[in-house]
Amino acid sequence: MSQPIRKIGLLTSGGDAPGMNAVIRAVVMTAAVQGIEVIGFSHGFNGIFSNEFQQLHRAQVLHIIQQGGTILKSARCKQLEQPNGPAQAAELLHKNGIEALIVIGGDGSFRGCQAIAPFYQGQIVGIPGTIDNDVDGTDFTIGFATALDTALDAIDKIRDTADAFERIFLIEVMGRHTGYLALAAGIASGAEQIICPEYGDVDVVDLQRDIQQLQQQFGRSSYIIVIAETMYPAGATALAAELTKATSIECRACVLGHLQRGGSPVGSDRILATKLGAYAVEQLLLGNAHLMMAGEQGGQAVLFPLSLTGDKKKQTDRYLLDWQERMLQDSSPRKV
Numbered sequence: 604m605s606q607p608i609r610k611i612g613l614l615t616s617g618g619d620a621p622g623m624n625a626v627i628r629a630v631v632m633t634a635a636v637q638g639i640e641v642i643g644f645s646h647g648f649n650g651i652f653s654n655e656f657q658q659l660h661r662a663q664v665l666h667i668i669q670q671g672g673t674i675l676k677s678a679r680c681k682q683l684e685q686p687n688g689p690a691q692a693a694e695l696l697h698k699n700g701i702e703a704l705i706v707i708g709g710d711g712s713f714r715g716c717q718a719i720a721p722f723y724q725g726q727i728v729g730i731p732g733t734i735d736n737d738v739d740g741t742d743f744t745i746g747f748a749t750a751l752d753t754a755l756d757a758i759d760k761i762r763d764t765a766d767a768f769e770r771i772f773l774i775e776v777m778g779r780h781t782g783y784l785a786l787a788a789g790i791a792s793g794a795e796q797i798i799c800p801e802y803g804d805v806d807v808v809d810l811q812r813d814i815q816q817l818q819q820q821f822g823r824s825s826y827i828i829v830i831a832e833t834m835y836p837a838g839a840t841a842l843a844a845e846l847t848k849a850t851s852i853e854c855r856a857c858v859l860g861h862l863q864r865g866g867s868p869v870g871s872d873r874i875l876a877t878k879l880g881a882y883a884v885e886q887l888l889l890g891n892a893h894l895m896m897a898g899e900q901g902g903q904a905v906l907f908p909l910s911l912t913g914d915k916k917k918q919t920d921r922y923l924l925d926w927q928e929r930m931l932q933d934s935s936p937r938k939v
């Protein structure tokens with residue numbers, strides 16, 4: 604590790620997230636001023652196995668900060684999860700002269716990094732890029748802020764039509780097994796109700812009571828429920844059908860899906876991406892960053908062990924969870 608680094612490998616892995624390109628740009632630019640070559644692997648870890656890579660030049664990345672997706676393409680990679688996958692990946696990295704590897708992705712991708720590490724002689728650094736915000740050790744992941752704004756844009760529009768028809772709408776958002784996106788989208792859109800893992804299971808009878816109670820108090824109007832993707836196994840459309848039956852009010856579902864992963868990153872994602880991309884390279888050159896993630900806590904760039912990024916200790920905002928629950932005006936609030 605005391606050897607100067609001349610060649611860094613870079614890849615984007617797992618679900619793509621707006622701001623990944625901004626990270627790529629920051630990594631390439633920061634490395635370039637130090638005279639370090641950056642090799643971009645395509646399609647996540649798959650690019651290591653298939654020898655799909657290219658040298659990334661500064662001129663190529665100068666104007667990609669505003670672009671959604673990832674110029675390197677992203678993917679999940681089954682081969683890395685095979686018993687000999689990590690050793691094989693390390694061997695190929697050595698063969699291609701990659702002296703350090705930077706992986707932009709979520710906690711799954713960071714498990715992939717840890718699997719490679721015992722066989723690899725260089726440093727491996729993670730940068731959190733996922734719309735889910737489900738990575739421990741960083742207040743926000745790159746892409747979350749954009750996905751939230753995208754969801755809000757859609758929910759605001761649905762509110763107009765829901766108002767016009769005085770309908771109940773269930774809007775399903777992504778987030779995997781966490782409620783970061785659902786809570787944030789629900790709060791910021793003024794949703795009447797949020798269904799996410801932090802509140803526990805969905806109960807159609809409870810939902811019906813909450814809707815009827817609110818409508819008794821304030822009259823019939825639109826009612827927006829933001830629901831996290833894993834909360835109703837049969838899906839939001841099935842839940843909408845059940846609710847229509849239970850309440851006799853027309854209820855519709857809208858699954859936002861992959862819409863939330865696209866689009867130009869918002870300003871805060873571009874800034875976070877630039878900061879963490881640059882910080883990862885600088886810490887790597889100082890020899891501090893092996894098996895660490897470059898994250899941000901309280902506005903400061905920090906290094907956090909990759910081994911702890913999937914611990915699921917990060918909390919959704921308890922204050923907002925409780926406030927939302929109180930606003931349901933339930934005489935017997937469900938436990939949060």
Ligand SMILES: Nc1ncnc2c1ncn2[C@@H]1O[C@H](COP(=O)(O)OP(=O)(O)OP(=O)(O)O)[C@@H](O)[C@H]1O
Pocket residue numbers: 616617618619648678679680681682683684708709710711712713714715716718732733734735779
């Ligand atoms: N235990 C593991 N061993 C080896 N590789 C792994 C392991 N876990 C995950 N990976 C690799 O990381 C890839 C991405 O993981 P995953 O699909 O969980 O996405 P992620 O990085 O968490 O991002 P997101 O949640 O935003 O989609 C996997 O396809 C696999 O190649």
Ligand SMILES: O=P(O)(O)OC[C@H]1O[C@](O)(CO)[C@@H](O)[C@@H]1O
Pocket residue numbers: 617618709733734735777778779832864
């Ligand atoms: O694009 P895929 O492979 O269907 O994965 C979808 C998952 O990826 C994410 O968009 C990002 O992790 C999750 O919110 C969602 O559950």
